[in-house]
Amino acid sequence: MTLPRTAATFAPPVMEARRWLEGVAFSDEKPLLNVSQAAPVDPPPVALRQHIADTALNVAEAHLYGPVLGLPELRAEVASQWSAAYGGEISPAQVAITSGCNQAFCTAISALADQGDEVILPTPWYFNHKMWLDMMGLTSVALSTNAALLPDPDVAEALITPRTRAIVLVTPNNPGGVEYPADLVAAFYALAKRHGIKLIIDETYRDFDSRPDAPHTLFGDPDWSKTLIQLYSFSKAYRLTGHRVGAMVADTSLLAGGEKFLDTVTICPNQLGQHAAFWGMRNLGQWLAGERAEILDRRAAITANMPRLTPQGWRLMGVGAYFAYLEHPFEMPSDKLAPALVRDHHILCLPGTMFMPKTDPAGKKQLRIAFANVDRDGIATLFKRLSQARY
Structure with missing residues (x-):
């Protein structure tokens, strides 16, 4: 039987990542940092x-x-x-x-x-x-x-x-x-x-x-x-x-x-x-200029926090707009690492394997961070948790 065209592609990555939250208990002391989706969560002004x-x-x-x-x-x-x-x-x-x-x-x-x-x-x-x-x-x-x-x-x-x-x-x-x-x-x-x-x-x-x-x-x-x-x-x-x-x-x-x-x-x-x-x-226009300034400040915060990770072998491959793209230092491939980060460090991000052909091994070393909904303090917390990761 011929399969439908939708069978030719993969499941929606953001929806797949949300399933990693099932069975994980978060707390006020260590809440979930959701840096998986590039969309503002606040309503319009x-x-x-x-x-x-x-x-x-x-x-x-x-x-x-x-x-x-x-x-x-x-x-x-x-x-x-x-x-x-x-x-x-x-x-x-x-x-x-x-x-x-x-x-x-x-x-x-x-x-x-x-x-x-x-x-x-x-x-x-x-x-x-x-x-x-x-x-x-x-x-x-x-x-x-x-x-x-x-x-x-x-x-x-x-x-x-x-x-x-x-x-x-x-x-x-x-x-x-x-x-x-x-x-x-x-x-x-x-x-x-x-x-x-x-x-x-x-x-x-x-x-x-x-x-x-x-x-x-x-x-x-x-x-x-x-x-x-x-x-x-x-x-x-x-x-x-x-x-x-x-x-x-x-x-x-x-x-x-x-x-x-x-x-x-x-x-x-x-x-x-x-x-x-x-x-x-x-x-x-003026309001949007303020939104842009805030995003650029968060981008600067990503760069400022990277020295916490570089001694461990992390590398910032790209940063701008809503995203930071990181190379991680672990032997564990990113499609296994990302769910582990949810479980162990309460970080939800997407693995590079979701953005690369299956034949390209580079995706296994990469993670995407979407920081539009994480302020400077949240970014500092994110990098602190990443610095504690050992796999």
């Missing part, structure tokens, strides 16, 4: 929640079907703000609103590729990207990164075949945290353009990039839409994870194909979430 409530009460059409590609005013706002931020020309017709950034990725791939095609993913990869490619019957071609978790365009070029449809970059990176330099992103863009394939850049964490200027200048190319697809999430910026609002910026012909996918899957994005995202873009 009060002003935004009030706007959502007002919209729910007073905007009747917010409860009805809306345009498949999203509210026109939100598409226009993204186009306007992105054009200013990246120094390029983006039209509202080149913006689609999706039910989260994951759906933006699924939409892009569905409009681009057919069964048996190939997509290049730098490793460690974002596991939901790999899962969707598996379920689409596509081949994920692993692109190894260097010691700083940066991919090499020359190595990527050697992986391109007639079946290659896209290269995917995530910056700031999930799971590695690293911010890809603008010249590196430009080199990948030139590579994709030269070979007539797409460069998909997932910028879910762009609001927490440490650089004051635009992270790349690709939208400055008048022909950007022939090569570039950019993905974004409103969830992290405005704490709208439960409302599922993302965006895709791409050529209008690709969005026409994507519209077929979106109409079949969700018909339209969440209306209340879209109204919230639009209001947030218009009114929460």
